[in-house]
Amino acid sequence: MATMITNDCINCGACEPECPNNAISQGDPIFVIDPMLCTECVGFHDYEACAAVCPVDCCVTDPNNIETEEALIERARALHPDTRFDDTFESRFRKGQGKSAAGGAKNDLPARAASTAGNTGTEVTSATMPASTAAVSAYAEPEVIFVPLPDIDSWDIPVRCFKCNQPHVEPVRNFMIGNVIFCPHCNKSMVVRDNLNFHVRTLLKDSYDKWQNEKNEFQTKRERELTEFVESRVKEAEAFEAHQQRELQKIRQQLDAMGETYDAPGKPIKKGSRFGWG
Ligand code: SF4
Ligand code: SF4
Numbered sequence: 001m002a003t004m005i006t007n008d009c010i011n012c013g014a015c016e017p018e019c020p021n022n023a024i025s026q027g028d029p030i031f032v033i034d035p036m037l038c039t040e041c042v043g044f045h046d047y048e049a050c051a052a053v054c055p056v057d058c059c060v061t062d063p064n065n066i067e068t069e070e071a072l073i074e075r076a077r078a079l080h081p082d083t084r085f086d087d088t089f090e091s092r093f094r095k096g097q098g099k100s101a102a103g104g105a106k107n108d109l110p111a112r113a114a115s116t117a118g119n120t121g122t123e124v125t126s127a128t129m130p131a132s133t134a135a136v137s138a139y140a141e142p143e144v145i146f147v148p149l150p151d152i153d154s155w156d157i158p159v160r161c162f163k164c165n166q167p168h169v170e171p172v173r174n175f176m177i178g179n180v181i182f183c184p185h186c187n188k189s190m191v192v193r194d195n196l197n198f199h200v201r202t203l204l205k206d207s208y209d210k211w212q213n214e215k216n217e218f219q220t221k222r223e224r225e226l227t228e229f230v231e232s233r234v235k236e237a238e239a240f241e242a243h244q245q246r247e248l249q250k251i252r253q254q255l256d257a258m259g260e261t262y263d264a265p266g267k268p269i270k271k272g273s274r275f276g277w278g
Contacts, residue, residue, distance in 0.1 A: 002035075002038055002039075002040040002061060002062060002065060002066065002067045002072065003033055003038050003040055003048055003050065003051070003059055003060070003061060003062065004033055004035075004059075004060060004061075004062040005024075005030060005031050005032060005033055005050075005058055005059055005060075006058040006060060007030065007058075008056050008057075008058035009030035009031050009056070009058045010055070010056055011026070011029075011030055011031060012055060013026070013031070014053045014054065014055065015031065015049075015050035015053055015054055015059060016031065017243070018049040018050055018052070018053050018239055018242070018243065019033075019037075019038075019041075019049060019050055020039075020041060020043075020044040020045075020049065020246065021037045021038060021039055021076070021079055022037065023037035023038040023039075024050060033050070033059075035062075035065065036075075037075075037079065039072045039073070039075050039076040039079070040061075040067070040072050040092055041090075041092065042069060042072035042073050042076055042089070042090070042091045042092065042093070043072075043073055043076030043077075043080070043083075043085050043089050043090065043091070044076070044090055044242075045090050045092070045242055046090045046091055046092050046094060046095045047092055047095070047238070048092060049239060049242055052235045052238055052239050053235060053236065053239040055232070069091055069093040072091075073085060073089060073091070076089075082253075141226065144218075144219075144222070146215060149208065149211055152172075152204055152205075152208060153171075153172055153173050154171075154172075155171075155172045155204065156169040156170065156171055156172070157169060157170055157171075157172055157175065157200060159181065159190075161183035161185060161186060161188055161190075162188075162190070163183065163186050163188040164183060164185050164186035164188065166183065166185040166186070168183065168184050168185065172200060172204070174192070175192050175196060175197050175200045175201070176192060176197060177192055177193070177194050177197045178191065178192065179191070179192045180192075
């Protein structure tokens with residue numbers, strides 16, 4: 001077993017139809033992977049399809065059962081005797097070198113996301129998209145307008161004169177230890193002591209540090225969430241593309257099989273048959 005499902009599984013069922021080997025089934029209490037059927041998608045994708053769609057990232061490599069690429073492609077050949085796996089078969093061991101390079105997923109995410117956002121290809125265009133889809137494609141991350149902080153030395157601080165009890169304001173730069181402040185109403189002087197200066201400066205410095213930390217955390221969180229969102233959309237798109245490729249292959253195989261077995265009118269019947277020729 002190379003890929004396994006951990007107890008974090010939420011039983012969403014998204015992985016089951018993606019497995020090219022039908023290795024995934026509903027177990028009790030969570031979905032399980034049959035180790036004898038799992039090839040880590042070797043032969044089909046250069047990424048693990050179940051892991052690509054799992055919303056909680058609980059399809060992981062089983063650390064207790066590491067298998068080689070050779071063993072896995074041999075299993076794929078045994079499971080799919082009618083499929084030809086030539087030397088360029090897809091494999092997560094050769095990520096990005098496969099036919100579709102879809103598994104370059106993680107590394108290629110930004111590029112793929114960008115190309116997806118700007119997709120004007122022939123198959124799907126904004127003209128053929130439903131209006132709601134086109135609107136979503138035009139979505140642009142809103143700009144955050146950060147409120148600017150004034151220069152730390154530009155604050156004015158209200159003071160009440162202890163003699164005349166009248167208020168007035170003093171620039172913060174006047175709150176230096178030993179500085180003399182005069183009341184503009186009664187002209188009483190006041191000497192700035194250590195503790196007053198300490199409180200004013202500490203309050204401003206703590207507030208400014210908190211302000212900057214919150215801003216950094218906010219920006220980091222938004223960038224992380226946006227990256228995760230884009231990654232999950234890319235994974236979904238890749239998984240769906242892989243699904244469509246498999247469906248296309250199925251249609252081709254069914255048509256081939258029909259063509260092989262169809263008895264066309266006038267087709268000669270084999271020699272020795274009851275109503276045969278010659
Ligand atoms: S890694 Fe691939 S083959 Fe293995 S269970 Fe997941 S989807 Fe199936
Ligand atoms: S996609 Fe993940 S969470 Fe959903 S059933 Fe499969 S393993 Fe469980």
